[in-house]
Amino acid sequence: EILGGLSSLKELCCCHDNELAGNINSLRVLKDKLEEVVIRCCESVEGRLMDLADFPRLRELNLCFTAVTGDVRDVGDHDFPN
Numbered sequence: 001e002i003l004g005g006l007s008s009l010k011e012l013c014c015c016h017d018n019e020l021a022g023n024i025n026s027l028r029v030l031k032d033k034l035e036e037v038v039i040r041c042c043e044s045v046e047g048r049l050m051d052l053a054d055f056p057r058l059r060e061l062n063l064c065f066t067a068v069t070g071d072v073r074d075v076g077d078h079d080f081p082n
Contacts, residue, residue, distance in 0.1 A: 007033065008033060009033060010035045012027070012034060013036070013039075014040075014042055015038065015039075015041055017042050018043065019044075020039075020045060021044035022044075022045060022046075023046055024037075024046070024048075024051055024063070025048075028051070031054070031056075032057065033057065034058055035057045035058060035060070035082075036059060036060040037060070038060065038061075038062040039062070039063055040063070040064045040066070041066075042065070043065060046066070047069075048069055049070025049072075049075075050070055050075075050079070052080075055082075056081055056082060058082055
């Protein structure tokens, strides 16, 4: 998988890309590094919000206008620790 080769990636920003497709669960290979994930206006990106809930360094998460689903009411005290 391509993300495995980016093991030091801290910030991911993809915006207005109709060709970008996949599941945010694939970001789990970068769980201990990612601090910022911005995927906006990429309607073919899917997954569940809670797939990123245990990323210890994540400070910013923006998934506007994607096919990612979830409800902020499901976020618990120990989710999204940073």
